[in-house]
Amino acid sequence: MELAQARSILTAATGFIKRGGFDWTCNPYVGCTFGCRYCYAMFLPQNRRPREDWGRWFQVKANAVELARRQAPRVAGQAVYMSSVTDPYQPVERALKLTRGILEALLPHQPRLVIQTRGPLVTRDADILARFGSVRVNLSIPTDDEEIRKAFEPKAPPLEARWEAARHLKSAGIPVGLCLTPLLPVADHAAFADRVAGFGAQVVVVQEFHDAPRGWGADTTDEAVGMARRFDPSGSGYLLMLRSFKDLGVDYHEGESGFFPPGSLGQGNSAG
Numbered sequence: 001m002e003l004a005q006a007r008s009i010l011t012a013a014t015g016f017i018k019r020g021g022f023d024w025t026c027n028p029y030v031g032c033t034f035g036c037r038y039c040y041a042m043f044l045p046q047n048r049r050p051r052e053d054w055g056r057w058f059q060v061k062a063n064a065v066e067l068a069r070r071q072a073p074r075v076a077g078q079a080v081y082m083s084s085v086t087d088p089y090q091p092v093e094r095a096l097k098l099t100r101g102i103l104e105a106l107l108p109h110q111p112r113l114v115i116q117t118r119g120p121l122v123t124r125d126a127d128i129l130a131r132f133g134s135v136r137v138n139l140s141i142p143t144d145d146e147e148i149r150k151a152f153e154p155k156a157p158p159l160e161a162r163w164e165a166a167r168h169l170k171s172a173g174i175p176v177g178l179c180l181t182p183l184l185p186v187a188d189h190a191a192f193a194d195r196v197a198g199f200g201a202q203v204v205v206v207q208e209f210h211d212a213p214r215g216w217g218a219d220t221t222d223e224a225v226g227m228a229r230r231f232d233p234s235g236s237g238y239l240l241m242l243r244s245f246k247d248l249g250v251d252y253h254e255g256e257s258g259f260f261p262p263g264s265l266g267q268g269n270s271a272g
């Protein structure tokens with residue numbers, strides 16, 4: 001674990017995050033020990049380590065909470081995305097509570113907040129999240145198959161733990177987004193779509209595993225692309241997922257259009 005003194009904890013949004021309607025990003029950590037094999041963040045300039053080392057290190061912004069207390073007034077009422085290059089609920093957060101401290105600092109200023117995570121630890125902070133007037137927790141659940149999850153996200157939490165977290169947050173009155181992003185190989189598209197439909201998420205987002213040719217979709221590793229081809233040789237999984245959503249009338253968003261702040265709900269795709 002490395003400790004660093006950050007210059008800022010709330011950074012003006014750029015690129016697709018800004019296009020999505022966010023004003024600020026907030027990353028309590030650099031690096032992510034969930035270490036997903038496809039993670040786009042390893043390609044971003046914030047990663048100054050070899051890509052092969054992604055998932056084996058993280059840096060803590062030791063002054064994150066102090067900075068958040070100082071900077072929070074400037075994000076009042078604005079859209080904040082937490083986090084863009086790390087997971088705010090990776091394991092170290094349990095002890096360090098930087099994400100929780102930042103939320104406490106933001107609360108009086110009521111930004112429009114989106115939390116993006118694979119970490120069920122987010123339920124620990126349900127008491128604070130429920131006090132934001134405009135908030136959504138996006139839980140990434142990109143497959144229905146635990147073996148696929150272990151192959152692509154070996155150090156991330158099991159899928160059922162994420163579903164349980166989603167249920168917990170929803171029952172606490174906190175809007176939940178379900179992110180099938182990037183969509184990994186799926187065992188049973190119809191059953192997965194049915195489960196997603198039955199949950200009643202505020203937003204459902206699906207994103208093709210590797211979609212750079214159409215201009216959306218971050219870089220991913222050749223290793224991950226090769227794995228996806230082995231599990232889904234025909235490459236038809238994404239279209240099967242969309243068809244299953246349409247069959248059930250699920251109002252889903254594809255890729256970029258699904259990542260928008262609460263209060264600026266875009267037009268989704270549904271049966272028709």
Ligand code: SF4
Nearest residue numbers: 032034035036039086
């Ligand atoms: S949890 Fe998110 S930030 Fe962390 S490795 Fe996986 S995709 Fe990357």
